[in-house]
Structure formats: C-alpha cells, structure tokens
Amino acid sequence: MRISDHIELALFNLLKRKLRTILTTLGVVVGIGALVSMISFGTGMQRNVTKSFQASELFNSITVFSEFASSQSKSEHKGREREGKERKTSNILDDKAIAAMEELKGVEAVFPEIRFPAMVRFNEREEFRLIQVIPARIAGSKLIKFRLGQPYYSDDEDSAILSDSLLKKLKVEDLTSVLGKKIEITSIAIEFKDLSAIDLPSLLEGRGLPFSKEIYKFTIKGIAERMGFEGSNPLRSEVFVPPGAAKKIKKLSFTSLWDLFRVREVGQEYSAVNVRLSSPKFVDSVQTQIEGMGFRTFALAEQFEEIKTGFIIVDMILAAVGMIAILVASLGIINTMVMSILERYSEIGVMKAVGASDKDIKKIFFFESSSIGFMGGVFGLGLGWVVSKIINQIINFFMAKQGVPFIEFFYFPWWLCLGAILFAVLVSLLSGIYPAMRAARVDPVVALRHD
DSSP states (O other), rough: OOOOHHHHHHHHHHHTHHHHHHHHHHHHHHHHHHHHHHHHHHHHHHHHHHHHHHHGGGEEEEEOOTTTTTTHHHOOOOOOEEEEEOOOOOOOOOOHHHHHTTTTTEEEEEEEEEEEEEEEEEEEEEEEEEEEEHHHHTTTTTSSOOEEEEEOOOOSEEEOOOOEHHHTTTTOOOOGGGOOEEEEEEEEEEOOOGGGGGOOOHHHHTOOOOOEEEEEEEHHHHHHHHOHHHHTTOOOSSSOOOOHHHHHHHHOOOOSSGGGOOOOOTEEOOOOEEEESSSGGGGGHHHHHHHTTTOOOEEEEHHHHHHHHHHHHHHHHHHHHHHHHHHHHHHHHHHHHHHHHHHHHHHHHHHTTTOOOHHHHHHHHHHHHHHHHHHHHHHHHHHHHHHHHHHHHHHHHHHTTTTTTOOOOOOOOOOHHHHHHHHHHHHHHHHTTHHHHHHHHHHHHHHHTTT
C-alpha cells in the first residue's frame, strides 16, 4: 500500500466515527494547550528578566568591596572566591584605587557608592530617604529609566533626579508640574568640635546632641522609574544628586556602621565602588585585575547562569504539571484505537485475507493515531495561545491600575510552537503502539467468522 492510501484510509476511519474522534482529539488539545501555556509562561518570565537586565545594562557593571567590608559583602552579595590567589594587605578602596580602576581596559566609569540620610521636602510634605550621589555620566546612562525630564549634565549643578514612586508618596498627582521646581533636602551632620565640652548627662536626657541640621535646595531635573532588582542594581535610591553639589552638603556620609571605621587620615575609604564597563565581554578580565588589587567583586553577569538554572527548574515543574493532561489524553487515544479494533475486527480480517501484511495494518493505525496527535497539537497550540493572551490581558488590566506598564508574561518562540505539534504527534504514536500491534495479530480466519 502507498503512503497516500494509508493516509486516505486513516482519515476515512476517523471521520466515520466523528464524535469519538472529536472527543479524543479534545483530550490532546487540552493537554497540549495546558503544556504550552505553562512552558510559555516560564519562557516569558525568563525573557522579561533577561531583557530588563540587558536594557538597564546591569551585565556591564561590577561592584567592588574593600577587604574591611568583606564580612558585610558576604552576607549581602555572594561574590566569587578565587582559590589560590593571595590578597594584598594594602587594599584601601579610596580615590587612588578608583583612579587605578579607571585605567583598566573596558572600563567606562568608576564611581563610589555614596548614600546619606536626609529628609526630602516638597509641597509641605516630607519623606525620609537615602540620597545617592552619582556622577552626570552615570545619570545619563541606561541604568536610569526616565519617565519625564532629563539627567543633569554637570557634576556641579544643584539638580536632582527623583523617582516617580517618591513623588506619589509626596502626594504629587501631575508629575510634569514638578519639573524645574525646587525640593528641600535636610541633612544631618555630627559636630564633635570639642569632646571635653560634651555634657554626658545632657546627652542621656536627649539634650545637647552633637548634631546639626542643614537645608539645601535642588532643582528637579528629571523623574525616573522606580528601580527594580535592587539587590543587583548599583542605583538603589529614589533621589540622585551630582557629586559636586553633594560635597557642599554637611552630611553623615555612611550607609552602614562599618563606614564609621573607614575614615582615615590619608583620605576617605569607600564601602563599595561601582565599575561600569563598555561591554559585558570585559567582565572576566576586569574582575581578575581588580581582585588582583586585593578587593572583592560581584558581577551579575557571572551569577546569571545560576539564575537561568533556576528558570530551567521552574520550566521543568510547569512542564510536569502539563504532562499530567498529556498522560490522560494518551490513555484516551489508546482507548479509541482499541475500540476501533473491536469494531473493525472483520474489516481487518478482510484486508489481511486480500493480501495486507501485518506491517500495512500497523501503518493504518499509526496514521490514525498520528492524525489525532497532529490535529490535537495544532488546535492545542491555538488554545494555549488564546488562553495565555486572555490571562495576560486580565493581569495587565489590574496591574495598570497600580501604575505598572504593560508586561508580556507569555512568550511563544518558534521552537515551542513546532515542538508542541511534534510532541503531540510523538505521544499519539506511542499511544498507538499497543493498538497497532494488537490489530496486526488478528487472525484473518477468526476475524472473517467473527460475526
């Protein structure tokens, strides 16, 4: 028998029992639809995270920690340890170290992580925040996503960048109205001019504290989106000011208690320094050179492999759930094929009596089962796509009320679409093995006397 004859006969037998064929195919449709939806969700989440990191150029950044802050960096950042490398003892993370890092190949900019506590006041409302100091070249990079306005272009101008979430907490309804207006930043500084003049009893009563408050005014230059992935993003604040203007501010220049011990006579030592690279390809070489200076480093690029491993595990769990529906559908295919054998017992006997071989009988049933799988795969893919779009619209509808931009949670790459159909056909073929072998074992003499 020719292949065209097998296909024609298989389709004829399936159409002759339309209701059973439709119900069996629906089982495959639901199974493939569930499987495709779950895998597309895992794939979509991985794609969104990867695109967000790439768009904000987080793969181009390295965070450097001093030896003094190593105990803190171990708990906050899982940096890599290079075995067999001896560390230098004079690893002071100061301006001299920053200058040395700026000379490395592939380094675009190096800036210390400086944040100080302050009260931010606008329209008679105040919020406590940690102000972060970043240079103008970083303010204009992709690390900050602007909703309105623009970055400051000089390190000395009295300008600031605020996040939209902070302005919402300050009860600002129209974000465009704040551009060009002034905000007040109230900082606190410690003044130990004469330690002998400190009255300890007064300090214990809350009087005579060695603190001074200073108010500074900054022009709102830009409004940025709230930064995500805070554990890996070097910009983890809601207010940014340039370094030149920050030097004029009397402030507590520390972000943790470790910084109180880091002030040396020779100059300021920083708790952390952020290194920005021109391309992710320089991450390994720059990390090696910086660690050779005696510092600890953390780069998201090298940790992303672990993140992808986590996504693979999630995809496997989602696929396992979808496979349950596929298993149920395969049992339906086996049941349909076995029932078809019992109903066509005499027909099989006639075909074998006129010369059909066992191989021809098997091919007929394999073509029938694969046809069910193919139709179930195509319509299942369509069902999964439609359901995913509906769910995506519903989720984004509620997220839009919270001010969150539209997100595509589901992603259908070509390999998923093609793989879903091929997988449905494969499962159907496997389900048709037993019925096909049973049909091939039919004795034509017994079959002709069956009825």
